[in-house]
Amino acid sequence: MTYEKRRRRRESHNAVERRRRDNINDRIQDLYTLLPETMIDANTKPNKGIILKKSVDYIRQMQQLVHSLAQQIQELGGVPNHLMQQLDPQQQQQQQQQHSPTQQQQQQQASGLAAMLAGTASMNVARNDGGAGHGGM
DSSP states (O other): OOHHHHHHHHHHHHHHHHHHHHHHHHHHHHHHHHSOGGGOOTTSOOOHHHHHHHHHHHHHHHHHHHHHHHHHHHHHTSOOHHHHTTSOHHHHHHHHHOSSOOHHHHHHHHHHHHHHHHHHHHHHHHHHHTTOOOOOO
């Protein structure tokens, strides 16, 4: 293999590797911007490991919250009225037509509400962030 061919091959490989690293760093920065302020220590500059750990911790907290809320909804026997008002009109009509929901229907309602609450929580996080970053890496 000639020197020129090896050099081009190495340059090509280096460019591919640089794009891969940049992509990973961009996604880590995206995770950082999605973290709530309460999980960010303003006194220290976060490194990649801290950002990934705090992101995993936050996702686990949100999963536990969704599970807990779904259980509470199921224990209470359905969706509270103030949350019903947040559902779209078609969902409200379906809820009103079901006079005595079965256990399966209650579980579906609870999981649907839990998904809605999870979406609301993530929208609140994004809204609180305003799309702005929290600093560099």
